[in-house]
Amino acid sequence: MDLASAKMIGAGLACIALVGAGVGIGNVFSALISAVARNPAAQPQVQPFAFLGFALAEATGLFGLAIAFLILFVF
Amino acid sequence: MALELHPLEQFKVETLVPLHIGNLDISYTNASLLMTIAVVLITALMILPTRRASLVPGRWQSVAEMGYEFVADMVETNAGHGAEAYFPFVFSLFMFVLLSNFLGLIPYSYTVTSQIIVTFALAAVVFVGVTIVGIAKHGTHFLRLFVPEGVPVLLLVLLVPIELLSYFIRPFTLSIRLFANMLAGHTMLAIFGGFAASVGFLAIFPVALDVAIMALEVLVAALQAYVFAILTCLYLRDALHLH
Numbered sequence: 001m002d003l004a005s006a007k008m009i010g011a012g013l014a015c016i017a018l019v020g021a022g023v024g025i026g027n028v029f030s031a032l033i034s035a036v037a038r039n040p041a042a043q044p045q046v047q048p049f050a051f052l053g054f055a056l057a058e059a060t061g062l063f064g065l066a067i068a069f070l071i072l073f074v075f
Numbered sequence: 076m077a078l079e080l081h082p083l084e085q086f087k088v089e090t091l092v093p094l095h096i097g098n099l100d101i102s103y104t105n106a107s108l109l110m111t112i113a114v115v116l117i118t119a120l121m122i123l124p125t126r127r128a129s130l131v132p133g134r135w136q137s138v139a140e141m142g143y144e145f146v147a148d149m150v151e152t153n154a155g156h157g158a159e160a161y162f163p164f165v166f167s168l169f170m171f172v173l174l175s176n177f178l179g180l181i182p183y184s185y186t187v188t189s190q191i192i193v194t195f196a197l198a199a200v201v202f203v204g205v206t207i208v209g210i211a212k213h214g215t216h217f218l219r220l221f222v223p224e225g226v227p228v229l230l231l232v233l234l235v236p237i238e239l240l241s242y243f244i245r246p247f248t249l250s251i252r253l254f255a256n257m258l259a260g261h262t263m264l265a266i267f268g269g270f271a272a273s274v275g276f277l278a279i280f281p282v283a284l285d286v287a288i289m290a291l292e293v294l295v296a297a298l299q300a301y302v303f304a305i306l307t308c309l310y311l312r313d314a315l316h317l318h
Contacts (some may be wrong), residue, residue: 030141055252055295055302062255073083 011071017064024057082265084257086189109185113174117167142170146304153308155316164204166313168197169304176257176296180289181317182295189257191250200244201307209314220317249306256299260292 032050036043092103124135132140146166150158163307170303173190187193209217222231222239264285271281286299 051298052302052305055256055298058295059248059252059256059302060121062259063251066251066255069083069262 007075011059011068013069014064014068017067018061021058021061021064024060025054028053030066081264082269083232085265086186086259088190105185106187106190109175109178109187110193113171113178113187117170117174117177118183143168146170149301149305150308152313153305157315158308161208161311165304167308168201168307169300172197172253172303173297173300176300177293179257179261180292180296186257186261188253189261190297191254194250194254195246197253197303198246201249201310202246205307205310205314208311209317213317217314217317220313228242249303253299253303256295260295263287308311 028050032046035046088104088106090102091108094101094103106263120135120139124133124139128136135276140162143166143221146169150162150165154161175187175193177187178184213219221242223234225236226234267281267285267288271278272286274281
């Protein structure tokens with residue numbers, strides 16, 4: 001296998017990190033929905049945390065994407 | 076690949092005014108231009124409407140007041156007592172990241188925060204500053220931060236290295252989080268723009284998708300500035316109150 005195809009495969013593998021981000025974001029918002037459904041009055045208190053959790057979960061997936069870009073365009 | 080895609084071209088730093096001191100290249104680039112614009116806009120937003128401040132705020136004065144109150148509230152709830160002194164730092168950090176992200180969303184402008192060196196410089200300032208604050212306030216007692224309380228000694232052997240690692244990895248996660256979000260978002264916009272340019276009348280679908288992604292990117296731009304500022308507050312609380 002030559003280097004170019006190995007790079008392509010490596011970049012594709014690095015994108016598997018997005019699975020975790022998808023699970024994480026889904027988890028964050030499902031927890032938000034069930035929390036607000038149980039106690040609608042708590043929405044202003046829990047919503048900022050949900051968005052913080054969303055941003056943090058999304059970022060972990062993007063770390064993988066950054067690795068994919070590094071493999072493709074830097075090395 | 077048949078498509079002519081250059082999704083990463085938008086991140087190229089172009090020299091506008093070449094400047095050299097010895098071997099040092101300090102040229103004024105498009106990135107510097109956007110940073111200058113961001114700083115000028117923030118300064119204008121904060122100074123002009125409040126120069127003749129009125130009790131009932133006008134449109135621009137209420138924008139300035141909203142920004143101020145938002146960050147003041149964030150510092151108060153997240154950084155705890157004694158953190159009021161660091162409000163100006165968190166505020167300028169938040170406004171700079173927010174304005175850089177938003178200015179980058181304007182088509183054909185430049186996203187400063189998509190450069191790892193910019194975000195890493197910001198994160199390194201936060202990290203070094205917070206560590207200095209902690210050491211100045213607590214002296215050698217600051218090292219308690221790495222030793223969780225009420226933990227058996229045997230477990231400490233495992234926990235202290237983990238705490239140390241998670242402390243020293245902070246500037247990297249803080250900077251890569253912002254940088255990767257901006258990079259991924261703008262690359263995605265450019266990729267779908269490239270699709271639109273190459274599929275003829277079917278271009279309406281990628282363009283519609285681009286509009287949706289743009290909406291997401293506006294959310295992400297605000298959210299990442301918020302996350303950057305709130306994590307700075309949390310690090311400050313760690314340094315000021317040691318858990």
